[in-house]
Amino acid sequence: MNQFIVQTLNGLTLAGIMFLVSSGFTLVFGVMRITNLAHGAIYLLGGYIAYSTIQLVGNFFVGVIVAGLAMALLGIVLERTLIKRMRGQVMAELLATLGLVYVMNDLALAVWGGDPLSLRLPGVLRESTTLPGGIIYPNGRMFILFLAVVIGLALYFLLRRTRVGAIVRAGVDNKAMVSAMGINVRLVFTMVFALGALLAGVGGALGGTVLSLAPNADAEILTFALIVVIVGGLGSFEGAVLGSLIVGLLSNYGQAYFPALAYFALFAPLVLVLLVRPQGLLGRTAA
Amino acid sequence: MSTHTPGAGAGVAGWQGLLARQQRWLMLLIGLVFLLIVSSYLYRGGFYGQLVTQMLIFAIAAMGVGFLGGYGGMVSLGQASFLGLGAYGVAVPMSDGADPWTAIVISLVVTLAVALLTGLLAVRVRGISFVIMTLALGQILFGLASSWVDLSGGDNGLIIPVAPTLGPLDLNDPIVLSFTVLVVFVLAVLALRTFVASPFGLALRGIKSNEQRLKTLGYATRLHLYISWVISVMFAGVAGILFVFTNGLITPTALDFGHNGIVTLMAVIGGLGTLWGPTVGAIVIMLFQNYLSLYFERWATVMGIVFVAVVIFAPEGLWGLVTKFARRLTRQKAARGQLGINEVPVGDAGAETESELPDPTTEKVQQ
């Protein structure tokens, strides 16, 4: 039983990381209709940058923040130079971001090499706590879960309770209206793309403490994020929360209890959702 | 094309007919030269013989992407994984002691079964959601190959000790094997050509253009897309069988995201919806991978940049550019003095250039 609770907590931690990555992905998709296949590469790059920053300054939190900001900056540059050339051509945007994957991963390989790296948490976070019921659980994982929840709540607040969020949500529903209101849609797009990259970068920094950073880690996290958004509903913030929980937990149980077939644990929700509700659990129906 | 007086029309038709005939001969000539060059490489064997063989194999897989994506409007990002499925379909039974021919049959049956099942999912989504779904399917196959160790040998992969013999032909001879690949490649090209020219292929282009319209013209569009999906996957499966015999080995890496992306890149760089595009794309990308990489370590960066440039500046792909240019040439000669200056370029660029404005309704999951 304790083992099961530990696995559930592990699954929740994984869900937290998936949420950080997939919420950025789904936000960008929801507002701009861009399928950013480089999202996983941004995650990985964020992790690497956090790694190097921590090596340099010796502070984990500085590393996380620098990774997030660096990726936000990269997002701004990409959006302003590349994405805007293809505005609205959804398939071209998708394919261009696929090209970026090769560029980013190759450059990351040149700088950080192919050996798996992982991030070390500071001081007390490396220790474990005994939870009620005698379960011993690492502080670091609880901390990541906690951070994911905090960031999730902050995002929710931003999207649902602020003017900026209203604009972003309106952008999802009605771009023409937003432009008519005299809001600079271009700026909103750039900011949203940057926010998506920031979330991926922070996800990489935090994920690097639990999962290893190595070539192909980007593809794995991207797959998780994609399955999360298919299950939850493309473009839906709440869908990203629900999808992360489902996929994170199932994936972890799968790896813990049937390691050979763990991937069927991902396949099952994907198939069920596509068969029963192709737009995703919380996705809006196309008319 | 548009003529106002019958007399002028006849003259134009003559011109065009001549050019069209010339074009056909030209294509045949290019095809023959292509075959000759390829054959000479295959005959000499060695590094370049191997490279050309691999180009042909990946071209077959990329043709599947080009068929479904270029004619049906559904771009797959899981093709390398299906290639891997075909390869494991041979390797797994052979490592259990099956003879090569039995293994080939098992591989074809397994790939077909997976195609039939996944097709049920594939036809339920369109556009972006389709791409994402194929990517997820591909990653799941990759995950199975790397973690289902009992069956797949895990990261070490599986080794194929022996290739089949076909009467007097022993495919264990690399040259014979290479020419077998060439024969399969030619058959694949001919099959693709036939499919595209058929009423089925015509309808597929119609679906890409406007699926709703095809429905109210009596088409069960999902059935067409389903069959196309199965065909596309089978192209990958056949390529996978050739792949495993020519390499003697299959590892999960061949199924990973990077490789899935690369097969899609081949189809896109060459030109979706063109007969020769996937082959051109396979040649270009494999030159990057295997030739440029000898001299320049950061070849993947260059490949990525080239790909982005093609998407932005030549969305119709390299071969698409050639055909567009050829068509424009014949048209201009044919129609000089007949059409106004604002002649519209032929819109073959594909779905990615179709919508000019972001439209939240078009890319949603349908139904």
Add this chain to the structure above:
Amino acid sequence: MTTSTASAVPPAPAAADGIALSVDDLGRHFAGVKAVEGVTLSVASGSRLGIIGPNGAGKTTFFNMLSGELKPTSGRIHLFGRDVTSLASHKRVALGLGRTYQITRVLRGMTVLENLAVATHGLSGSKLDLLRPWRRYSAKVEEAEALGASFGLRHRLNAYAEELSHGEVRQLEVCLALALKPKILLLDEPAAGLSPAERVDIRNLLNGLPKELTLVMIEHDMDVLRGAVDDIAVLHLGELVTRGSVAEIQRNELVRELYLGKRRQIDRTAGADPADSDGKAPHA
């Protein structure tokens, strides 16, 4: 033009009770907006019904339900006596229903002949043939050519759909529907955005349709409707306001108030910018 048309469309056998189409309490809501509400009407086989109503009255939504592209939120639809309410679009087409679109949906990226060939294969098993080139189906190709030729597209058969003028696109749109030899044809504003000269073409085309064909036509232009239809149904805010002969409708005070008063205004906007009434208007 008119004589060859008749040969392209064979006589339609009348349904048993002589009713081609009947809808009962049909409704469709979009998140609170009642686009269509409680519409009940029937169309006799071989008769011709016009549908008018101001912009946003729910006419296109009504058609979309008839053709199976939108699920009704209430009510039933019967086609030739058969309940088709939840039947897929392509199966209704197989029953003999054809339609055109207000926002034209010709197949861009394909030539006129290819467009028509797709349509002529639509109801035959040959549409699943993967092996024989479509150009070798000579009967179908001839049929497609004849159809195009009989509607003024003879010299445009090899032009790509996106190269056609707006008027030609409208003609092709109707041709596509006719290629299936429908028993009942739904036309959604076939003359929208056309110049007066092109309107004449479309009117000739309509006049050339076989008399047995059941026709339901949405049209703002009374001049197009007059002579083309027997009956007119008036939709307003999703509801069927009234139905009567052309003369009756023109006399009807309520209709005059609701709709005809606004008509001039509508026509003016439509005339000023064809793209207004047709989101996918082709380039100049």
